[in-house]
Amino acid sequence: MSAIIEIRNITKxxxxxxxxxxxxxxxxxxxxxxYKTVRAVDNISMTIEQGEIVGYLGPNGAGKxxxxxxxxxxxxPTSGEILVGGNVPYQNRTRNAQEIGVxxxxxxxxxxxxPLVESFKILKDIYQIPDADYEDMLSLYRSxxxxxxxxxxxxxxxxxxxxxxxxxxxxxxxxPKIVFLDxxxxxxxxxxxxxxxxxxxxxxxxxxxxxILTTHxxxxxxxxxxxxxxxxxxxxxxxxxxxxxxSFFGSYRTLRLRIxxxxxxxxxxxxxxxxxxxxxxDEEWISVLVDExxxxxxxxxAKLQKTHRIxxxxxxxxxxxxxxxxxxxxxxx
Amino acid sequence: MKKRGFHFYFRIYCKxxxxxxxxxxxxxxxxxxxxxxxxxxxxxxxxxxxxxxRNFPSIDGWTYYEMLFLYGFSLISLTPVQCxxxxxxxxxxxxxxxxxxxxxxxxxxxxxxxxxxxFDIKGLGQLAFGIGTLIYAWCNIGLGFSALMxxxxxxxxxxxxxxxxxxxxxxxxxxxWIQNSFYVLDLANRFRDYAKYPITIFSxxxxxxxxxxxxxxxxxYYPSLVLLRPDDVPVLSWISPLFGIAFFWLSYKIxxxxxxxxxxxxx
Amino acid sequence: MKLKKYLTLTRAGIIEALQFRxxxxxxxxxxxxxxIVVYFLWKAIYASAGTDVVNGMTFSDTLIxxxxxxxxxxxxxxxxxxxxxxxxxxxKIVLDLLKPxxxxxxxxxxxxxxxxxxxxxxxxxxxxxxxxxxNGAIPMGINLLYFVISVIMAVSINYSIDFIVGxxxxxxxxxxxxxxxxxxxxxxxSGATIPIAFFPDTLxxxxxxxxxxxxxxxxxxxxxDGEPKPQTVFTTLGIQLAWCIGxxxxxxxxxxxxxxxxxxxxx
Numbered sequence: 012m013s014a015i016i017e018i019r020n021i022t023k024x025x026x027x028x029x030x031x032x033x034x035x036x037x038x039x040x041x042x043x044x045x046y047k048t049v050r051a052v053d054n055i056s057m058t059i060e061q062g063e064i065v066g067y068l069g070p071n072g073a074g075k076x077x078x079x080x081x082x083x084x085x086x087x088p089t090s091g092e093i094l095v096g097g098n099v100p101y102q103n104r105t106r107n108a109q110e111i112g113v114x115x116x117x118x119x120x121x122x123x124x125x126p127l128v129e130s131f132k133i134l135k136d137i138y139q140i141p142d143a144d145y146e147d148m149l150s151l152y153r154s155x156x157x158x159x160x161x162x163x164x165x166x167x168x169x170x171x172x173x174x175x176x177x178x179x180x181x182x183x184x185x186x187p188k189i190v191f192l193d194x195x196x197x198x199x200x201x202x203x204x205x206x207x208x209x210x211x212x213x214x215x216x217x218x219x220x221x222x223i224l225t226t227h228x229x230x231x232x233x234x235x236x237x238x239x240x241x242x243x244x245x246x247x248x249x250x251x252x253x254x255x256x257x258s259f260f261g262s263y264r265t266l267r268l269r270i271x272x273x274x275x276x277x278x279x280x281x282x283x284x285x286x287x288x289x290x291x292x293d294e295e296w297i298s299v300l301v302d303e304x305x306x307x308x309x310x311x312x313a314k315l316q317k318t319h320r321i322x323x324x325x326x327x328x329x330x331x332x333x334x335x336x337x338x339x340x341x342x343x344x
Numbered sequence: 345m346k347k348r349g350f351h352f353y354f355r356i357y358c359k360x361x362x363x364x365x366x367x368x369x370x371x372x373x374x375x376x377x378x379x380x381x382x383x384x385x386x387x388x389x390x391x392x393x394x395x396x397x398r399n400f401p402s403i404d405g406w407t408y409y410e411m412l413f414l415y416g417f418s419l420i421s422l423t424p425v426q427c428x429x430x431x432x433x434x435x436x437x438x439x440x441x442x443x444x445x446x447x448x449x450x451x452x453x454x455x456x457x458x459x460x461x462x463f464d465i466k467g468l469g470q471l472a473f474g475i476g477t478l479i480y481a482w483c484n485i486g487l488g489f490s491a492l493m494x495x496x497x498x499x500x501x502x503x504x505x506x507x508x509x510x511x512x513x514x515x516x517x518x519x520x521w522i523q524n525s526f527y528v529l530d531l532a533n534r535f536r537d538y539a540k541y542p543i544t545i546f547s548x549x550x551x552x553x554x555x556x557x558x559x560x561x562x563x564x565y566y567p568s569l570v571l572l573r574p575d576d577v578p579v580l581s582w583i584s585p586l587f588g589i590a591f592f593w594l595s596y597k598i599x600x601x602x603x604x605x606x607x608x609x610x611x
Numbered sequence: 612m613k614l615k616k617y618l619t620l621t622r623a624g625i626i627e628a629l630q631f632r633x634x635x636x637x638x639x640x641x642x643x644x645x646x647i648v649v650y651f652l653w654k655a656i657y658a659s660a661g662t663d664v665v666n667g668m669t670f671s672d673t674l675i676x677x678x679x680x681x682x683x684x685x686x687x688x689x690x691x692x693x694x695x696x697x698x699x700x701x702x703k704i705v706l707d708l709l710k711p712x713x714x715x716x717x718x719x720x721x722x723x724x725x726x727x728x729x730x731x732x733x734x735x736x737x738x739x740x741x742x743x744x745x746n747g748a749i750p751m752g753i754n755l756l757y758f759v760i761s762v763i764m765a766v767s768i769n770y771s772i773d774f775i776v777g778x779x780x781x782x783x784x785x786x787x788x789x790x791x792x793x794x795x796x797x798x799x800x801s802g803a804t805i806p807i808a809f810f811p812d813t814l815x816x817x818x819x820x821x822x823x824x825x826x827x828x829x830x831x832x833x834x835x836d837g838e839p840k841p842q843t844v845f846t847t848l849g850i851q852l853a854w855c856i857g858x859x860x861x862x863x864x865x866x867x868x869x870x871x872x873x874x875x876x877x878x
Binding site for chain 2: 637638641644645647648651652654655656658659660665666783784785787788789790791792795796798799804805809810811814
């Protein structure tokens with residue numbers, strides 16, 4: 012194993028305009044402007060090995076996209092060093108681009124009006140892919156997904172799922188060393204999500220491609236990543252594997268309850284009854300996160316049984332979703 | 345990695361262009377309506393021209409046919425910018441929505457990649473119109489014909505095209521700095537229409553301005569002098585090809601500089 | 612309060628427009644440059660003509676007419692066709708139709724903020740500039756009041772035409788083609804590019820039966836008439852009013868039937 016991405020102490024600052032409010036404010040803005048400097052990425056370092064799948068997580072506006080733009084050579088860091096496959100990305104954007112693939116969940120990079128196969132042919136020329144490699148890749152694709160119906164369909168007529176799938180295939184086409192996936196499963200249905208996760212996993216295994224994945228869907232993380240990096244407000248919060256992260260929260264258990272009535276409202280009531288635990292609800296379950304150093308699960312259950320009719324219950328280890336949520340809210344201890 | 349030279353770019357361009365035309369043909373109605381729109385524009389331009397010269401037999405010593413020559417000349421030199429660089433018009437939306445970022449991830453020149461995406465076939469109609477006008481004017485002036493003249497014509501048409509492209513590139517590139525840059529493009533576009541009038545009508549200050557700062561005088565006036573007034577060609581006409589190249593290069597640099605500054609809005 | 616709901620849209624439009632500081636500068640400078648070009652061009656044209664008055668118009672008259680026609684164009688052009696066309700293609704129109712304001716009114720009021728900013732930033736400076744340049748050739752009397760009334764009706768007629776053309780976008784994807792045809796026809800036949808007084812007689816007769824001359828020619832000829840005879844003024848305003856109402860009804864009817872057609876076909 013060797014390092015494919017090395018990042019040392021990078022920082023990126025932007026100047027943004029402070030806008031004033033209302034009609035009067037807009038008129039004032041016309042004549043005098045007030046800028047402030049925002050640090051989108053603040054002194055981040057990491058090393059990523061060839062073949063890793065890294066989950067790059069953080070709340071909205073944490074600085075994820077900015078970091079990725081720096082790794083792809085679109086942005087130049089204000090300070091610090093980046094090496095991607097031995098290149099400094101912003102100094103040699105084209106050479107770097109040859110070695111990477113990029114997918115943005117919401118915006119397709121394929122030619123809108125062209126059938127997928129024509130887009131592939133143009134990409135083949137742009138990336139100067141030898142015929143043999145191109146054919147190999149296509150047959151690999153055929154073995155992984157059913158691409159025949161997609162190949163001759165113009166991208167604009169595809170469903171969101173098909174488009175994302177096509178974009179991922181296009182990003183891997185030139186067998187890049189690194190692929191950046193920015194929220195690849197956003198807006199997709201459950202079966203399409205799992206299809207795409209399987210595809211990414213298989214391509215990573217077969218080609219030993221490094222994958223950097225940003226997502227808000229912990230299902231993606233659970234299915235694909237061993238290692239996660241979390242940033243918030245530009246600062247690095249965590250960089251290690253998921254199991255290690257969970258061990259921070261070893262004393263936590265999730266108690267899942269099923270109760271009659273509106274779960275969201277019930278969860279709020281329960282939250283007030285047991286202020287030492289955090290309570291949330293989804294469509295089926297109310298989840299109570301219990302820190303066993305503070306309160307025993309048995310005691311919580313006993314307390315709740317007096318006031319609610321519990322129809323069903325499950326006891327689980329803390330989920331990735333909850334770990335991440337706790338880190339966003341409280342940081343790493 | 346093989347070197348990416350002219351041949352490489354040329355091949356990719358042809359491929360994308362062929363595909364683009366193919367897909368445009370599948371929207372037949374749009375193609376027909378746009379072509380009719382283009383013909384309308386040219387006919388209307390012609391009618392205004394004709395009405396003007398019904399009332400005024402000459403402008404500043406330039407006869408009807410000479411002005412028509414300038415008119416045809418500017419139409420032809422407009423073709424490349426219309427056909428090959430039309431995607432500049434969408435640059436603003438692409439930058440504003442953040443979609444522009446996708447052009448930054450490919451291992452080829454961003455400017456090339458962006459412009460290659462659209463080939464506007466309507467421009468060919470304009471070309472036909474321009475050639476027709478030019479030949480009609482040419483014959484009526486009685487310029488005569490020689491291989492050297494044709495060569496001159498070609499060189500100076502290319503010059504004029506380069507200036508047009510440069511103007512449009514620069515105007516479009518302003519969107520990297522100004523948010524609502526539509527007005528800039530629209531303005532540049534409107535001024536192109538005035539390129540077909542002789543620069544001598546202006547006072548010296550504005551003659552300078554329209555020659556070196558906002559170089560519309562190079563679009564039709566200076567190049568046409570070489571053919572229309574061969575006895576009295578100013579130095580500026582002869583060196584206008586150099587200006588064309590310089591302005592084009594400058595506009596390319598500005599465009600690329602804007603693109604490299606671009607950081608994309610949001611995620 | 613019914614009016615309040617509309618004025619909120621106006622206010623939002625003004626705030627949005629003020630965000631773009633540089634584009635203002637570009638617009639103001641651009642208009643000045645444009646004024647200069649038109650000034651020199653027509654000065655040269657009149658100098659070549661040898662007479663001071665052509666078709667009843669002096670150089671000052673023509674200059675005022677053309678410059679203010681352009682200022683009016685900038686002021687009235689709301690890109691409604693593009694707006695409707697894009698909304699139809701992206702499907703956003705469904706959201707707009709759900710708003711508790713009639714779509715025709717909604718679009719108009721959403722753009723009214725641009726009216727206000729454009730009036731102060733382009734029309735007024737241009738008006739003052741041209742008044743100064745022509746040394747008080749614009750008669751300042753009761754004609755100003757008639758001019759304002761006439762412009763208000765012109766805005767309405769222009770909006771109705773735009774809305775009718777925009778409605779066509781429900782049927783076709785070709786926004787560019789549709790819009791350019793409209794623009795060319797309106798600009799030429801309304802006398803915005805060349806005053807209608809210069810048109811040959813047959814064309815003049817044809818144009819007088821069309822709504823377009825009510826947009827530019829009507830307000831501008833009222834403005835230039837220093838001693839208006841009540842009869843001529845009221846005839847012009849009367850014709851405008853008739854077109855105003857007629858086009859409004861037509862645009863409403865066309866929109867209504869088109870919308871029904873589209874919803875029935877599930878477009």
